[in-house]
Amino acid sequence: MKLRSLLFVPGDRPERFAKAAASGADAIIIDLEDSVGVDRKIVAREAAAEYLSGDRPVPVFVRVNPQDSHLTHDDLASVLPFLPNGIVLPKAKGARSVNWLRAEAAAVADSPDGEAPPIMPIATETPGAVFDLGTLREVAQYLAGVSWGAEDLPAAVGAATSREADGRYTAPYEMVRSLTLFAAHAAGVAAIDTVYPDISDDAGLAAYVARAARDGFTGMLAIHPSQVKAINAGFTPSSQQLAHARSVVAAFAANPGAGVLQLDGKMIDAPHLKAALSILSRA
Numbered sequence: 178m179k180l181r182s183l184l185f186v187p188g189d190r191p192e193r194f195a196k197a198a199a200s201g202a203d204a205i206i207i208d209l210e211d212s213v214g215v216d217r218k219i220v221a222r223e224a225a226a227e228y229l230s231g232d233r234p235v236p237v238f239v240r241v242n243p244q245d246s247h248l249t250h251d252d253l254a255s256v257l258p259f260l261p262n263g264i265v266l267p268k269a270k271g272a273r274s275v276n277w278l279r280a281e282a283a284a285v286a287d288s289p290d291g292e293a294p295p296i297m298p299i300a301t302e303t304p305g306a307v308f309d310l311g312t313l314r315e316v317a318q319y320l321a322g323v324s325w326g327a328e329d330l331p332a333a334v335g336a337a338t339s340r341e342a343d344g345r346y347t348a349p350y351e352m353v354r355s356l357t358l359f360a361a362h363a364a365g366v367a368a369i370d371t372v373y374p375d376i377s378d379d380a381g382l383a384a385y386v387a388r389a390a391r392d393g394f395t396g397m398l399a400i401h402p403s404q405v406k407a408i409n410a411g412f413t414p415s416s417q418q419l420a421h422a423r424s425v426v427a428a429f430a431a432n433p434g435a436g437v438l439q440l441d442g443k444m445i446d447a448p449h450l451k452a453a454l455s456i457l458s459r460a
Contacts, residue, residue, distance in 0.1 A: 178236055178262070178295075179203045180322055180367045180396040181412035182405050185240070187212040188221030194228050200402035201409060204236040209252050210243070210267050218248060222255035229259035236262035238297065238321075243268035244277060253285045253293075261294050263321040268329065269298030271309025275316040295321035297369065300360065301353045302329035310360035322367030324398060325357035344381055358393055370394040376401040386411030395459065414456045422453035 184202035186193050188209045197205045207228065213221045225239055239261045242248035245268070253264075266278050275296055282293035300323050301307055307330075313323060327350055331339040339350040346354060354370070361368035370389040373382045382404055389397055390411050397408050414422070428438050429450050437446045 178321065180369065182397060182399050182408040183238065183369065184399045184402065184405055185212070185372075188225050188239075189213050189217040191224040191228060194224075197402060198234045198237075200405045202235060202399065202402075202405045203396070203409070204238055204262065206238040206240050206265055206398075207261075208240045209248075210240050218242075218251075222252060226255050226259055229256060229261055233262075238263040238265050240265035240267060241278075244274060249278070250281055250285065253281055257282060257285050257293075263295045263297055264293055265297045265299065265324075267299045267326075268302045268306070269300050270303065270306045271298075271300070271312035272315040273309070273312070274298060275313070275319055279319060293319070295319065297321045297324060299324050299326050301325040301357055303333055304330070307353055307356065310356050311363070313360050314364040317364035317366060320364060320366045322369045322396070323357060323361035323364065324369035325354060325371050327354075327371050344375075344385075355392075362393065367396055368394045370397040372398045372400050373404065374400065376403060379407065382407050383411065412459075414460050418456055419460055422456040425449055425453035426457065 180203050182202045183204045183206050184197050184200055185206045185208050186197040188207045194205070194207070207221075207225045209218065209221050209225065229237060229239075239252070239256045241252035241264060243266070264278065266274060269275065275298060278296055279293045296319055298313065298320070300310055300313065313320065327339045327346065330353065331337075331350065336349070339346055341347060358368050373385045375381060386397060386408055394412075396412055399405055399408055424440060425445055428440050428445065429435065432438055437444055439445070
């Protein structure tokens with residue numbers, strides 16, 4: 178499943194579902210959590226279930242409510258019969274939260290063999306969850322990817338903000354972002370950067386996406402359809418990147434068994450080949 182862009186849409190706004198699906202996003206996330214008030218949860222579940230029961234032009238994930246909300250079971254009971262393409266689990270705490278969600282899915286199905294769809298944990302929204310990131314490799318086969326959040330965590334520790342005045346993350350949240358990146362790659366799943374909140378700042382979004390792709394993220398969450406085009410472009414290898422990657426692969430294919438080669442005046446070795454193959458696979 179290609180996951181460059183995943184666009185959130187509030188679950189209690191079904192009139193927006195089709196627009197979100199037509200935005201060009203690789204997947205949409207129908208949100209039953211933060212964007213839906215407590216008195217609208219049932220409405221959102223029903224709207225999500227109705228949409229899932231019809232045709233889907235793109236994969237549809239559902240963000241359920243977190244474990245401590247005591248709402249997750251009912252969320253799953255509403256949407257799992259219609260087989261969403263994935264479940265986004267907020268405030269996850271490593272492998273134990275993933276296993277808990279799978280157990281809840283089995284309970285909803287009334288079967289010990291009941292399986293949840295692929296799960297994408299939002300893996301850093303509580304202080305303790307940061308220390309659980311490394312455990313996600315234990316449940317890698319159940320994951321669609323790993324993402325992180327930069328809003329709930331600073332609130333949980335009493336931080337004034339997670340960002341500098343120019344929009345860059347402060348040191349603690351840069352560290353959390355990096356740990357999420359490495360946790361996703363350690364598990365061998367998609368590394369999904371968090372949202373860029375200023376939907377009017379096109380230049381800032383483009384720079385944020387470029388940095389994420391440079392650092393090794395493979396996709397990003399979006400909160401508005403206007404962000405999708407820039408995100409898709411940023412996570413799609415350029416023609417120059419593809420040409421160079423093909424040259425690296427061709428050089429090693431022409432020299433089987435070689436450990437180090439020279440290409441365009443520069444030395445290349447096994448890590449360069451691995452990076453080239455990754456670029457080609459994303460294309």
